[in-house]
Amino acid sequence: MSTIIQHDENPKLMKGNEALAEASFRAGLKAYFGYPITPQSEILEYLTEQAPNHKDVIVLQAESEVASINMVYGAAGAGVRTMTTSSSPGISLMQEGISYIAAAELPCLIVNVQRGGPGLGTIQPSQGDYFQATKGGGHGDYHLIVLAPSSVQEMADFVFDGFRLAEEYRMPAMILSDGALGQMMEKVYLPKSGSLPKQEVEWATTGKPASRERNYITSLHMDPEKMELVNLHLQDKYRKLKQEVRCELINTNDADIILVAFGLTARICNKAMEAARAKGINVGVIRPITLYPFPYEIIASFADPMRMFLTVEMNAGQMVEDVRLAVNGKSSVYFKGRMGGMIPTPEEILLEIEALTEKQRTMSQSAGYL
Amino acid sequence: MSTTMNGTMEIVYEKPKTLTDNPTHYCPGCGHGVIHRVLMEVINEMGIAEQTVGVAPVGCSVFAYNYMNIDMQEAAHGRASAVATGVRRVLPDKFVFSYQGDGDLAAIGTGETIHTINRGENILMVFVNNGIYGMTGGQMAPTSLCGMITSTTPYGRDEHFIGHPLKITEMIAQLPGAYYVARHSVHTPAAVRKLKKAFKASFESQKEKKGTCFIEVVSNCPSGWKMNPLEANEWMEKNMFPYFPPGDIKLPATMK
Incomplete structure (x- = not known):
């Protein structure tokens, strides 16, 4: 609806x-x-x-x-x-x-x-x-x-x-x-x-008409x-x-790393995603539009041991708890936040993405996937 | 009681239809029941029940909406006049009243009380002052008298430590938005008649959008004061009235 x-x-x-x-x-x-x-x-x-x-x-x-x-x-x-x-x-x-x-x-x-x-x-x-x-x-x-x-x-x-x-x-x-x-x-x-x-x-x-009981x-x-x-x-x-859950999904299907962010931070994540894709890293963005009801099922549908989630917020890590509840341990969930009125830049998010990509590569190697 | 020709009893006095059949939870001798009745009688007699919305407080009269057979809202503690403002502003042609006790109106809700009246909201504010928090078990109220023993002033209210009882009615009478300000009681039939007249005048002036009408009712609390109802009324007259004297405090020229 x-x-x-x-x-x-x-x-x-x-x-x-x-x-x-x-x-x-x-x-x-x-x-x-x-x-x-x-x-x-x-x-x-x-x-x-x-x-x-x-x-x-x-x-x-x-x-x-x-x-x-x-x-x-x-x-x-x-x-x-x-x-x-x-x-x-x-x-x-x-x-x-x-x-x-x-x-x-x-x-x-x-x-x-x-x-x-x-x-x-x-x-x-x-x-x-x-x-x-x-x-x-x-x-x-x-x-x-x-x-x-x-x-x-x-x-x-x-x-x-x-x-x-x-x-x-x-x-x-x-x-x-x-x-x-x-x-x-x-x-x-x-x-x-x-x-x-x-x-x-x-x-x-x-005002109560005679025709009905009082409303209180x-x-x-x-x-x-x-x-x-x-x-x-x-x-x-x-x-x-x-x-009534609403959520925006961008490039999530082939994503190895999914950024989860809402509001202003989601816009910054879109920039970081574009920069990452330009470097050949498959990044997608999930933007919850309704924070309540929270899109648990939608996020859960992307949970996969091979995929990482990076939640980006302008706080010390609040929505990330809901993202963790959503994936329920099926994916690793990381957090990048700025606080107290600071806005994260696309560049610092990209650095996080690159660090996660490196982690993914080492994990895959040690697990013998490559 | 007189008997009519066909042998049935003639009704000389009855409950107004603006009161529900619910038995009240008020303690024996408490003034709230009488004040409810007087207010509802006036609304019934003026024929404005269908155009009236009331706002109940937090305190002993928190359940006022169970007894008043009109549309009502139950507000958060201290906020009845803000809620009544919201109601009156969107229903400018209806009659709106708030009904609050001393703790609600003169302690936690002081800000709302002053600003509602300062805006001259076209509502009737009913302020029941019995100098105690009845609902929570008899703690000190903003209007507890000096030396008065309550459950939180077990050695008597020490005005040097906690301040003097607040004469909020006199305070708000200074505001231009206050149209009609009076103090009454309900401990005698004569007092009840005066209060009834004051309520009626207040609703009349609401039609003309003259500003806020504020009626304080000095009342008792037999349970909180630990007295029987008769003693409580005597104590009220002897101790409350000198500090909170009944009478008109701000009377518009048209009512003089």
Whole structure:
């Protein structure tokens, strides 16, 4: 299943943050609540600037990220298409609210334009929030739908995918971007307005007519037996969500080494792959687009004792754990990471590839394959 | 009770249909049940039940949505006014109220409280102040009185160590966004009638989008205070009222 998006005929040159903001209007956003933080403030700025052209959309600067996410809870509970955006420290502040939203089964879109951490960290791009985004982030057993764009085009398009998935599955969706994707300018064909249908929201709190029972939005279930049933229901939903897995495969079929990377890092890996192929090394790239649900089966299908995996991330090694789970020991999985706002270069990835090629050659010789 | 011509009993007083049949979990003598009822009576009598969305807090009234037979949302601790902001902004022609206790509204949710009112959100904020965390077992609240013994101030609240009880109602009354601010109670029939009038005036002003209405209800906590209900109400009058005096704190000209 995928979102049907029609695009403008003519491209625009836009920052990732601005493309995402414009796309959110076009996706039928009805309420935005946010708080300034670098490197995502352009989203709030763009939305407030354009708000007079969208009289039916609420754009409100909240007093904190804590307030933002709870305003999102209220608006989502009232049945409207709603979004908040922030960057890593702000997303940490939202975790309690996100847990409540997931538990109360409210659809909404959360955008994390990641920056380097931990702590106040840096405003430079990072992928250090992978665990937080994909494993839940707040308290309790829950997940978000996590989409990882790797271009300004996808910053725009994934707003549509995010809202569609959030509303179909009644759960929060997150676009996990980074400071580079947010700040860089690229050609983008903006999605056209009006193509995203709204789901029925018969559960929403809009005022109880005499004809139905009251609706209430809650995450409180004091009876542990009921609480477990709620959890089983959520887990069932996450299993169904697996049909939404998306992944990009490049030159994987003949690859001796497969690079696994998401978002910005995947683009750099593509460069490294091209350089390696020019040197006669068969390298492919797997780019998970949905980080949750994670493409375990797709990655597993390439697992082979003769093939090596190199996961490249802008963190200390987070997604690599999922890649290891996917291949389940059938392939060796290596990791190359830069942290704290540093972006790996194609050259340093190529060096890793060459070192792995050498390792592969020696292993093959010792195993008598050559 | 009078009897009609055909021998059936005439109904002179009944439960409003805006209350569910669920028995409440509140302790005997607790003010919450009365406050729920007064609020729901007003909504019923004004005929706005179909246009009203309420937001419940975390605290003793966390289950308010089990008793109020209208559309409700249950918010995270302290965040009811932010949630109510989200609701009211996307449903600008509906009636929205939040219902919070002292810990929720005046400790963990102080930021949301101030900024919601500063924006003049067109909601009614109901603030039940009984000077204690009832739900978690009687710990010190931001409004616990000086010297008050709670499970976390076993030797009495020492204001030099932990600060004075917070008069948040007087504080927020200073904000331009606050339209109508009053303090009431529910320990006597006369007090109940005054509170009812205040709730009604608040919903009336919501129609005109005048700003935030904030009604504090000074209430009791017989279990947390370790008193019987009568003693609790007497203690409240004697000790809470001098520090939190009932009455109008900010009255718009139209209500004078």
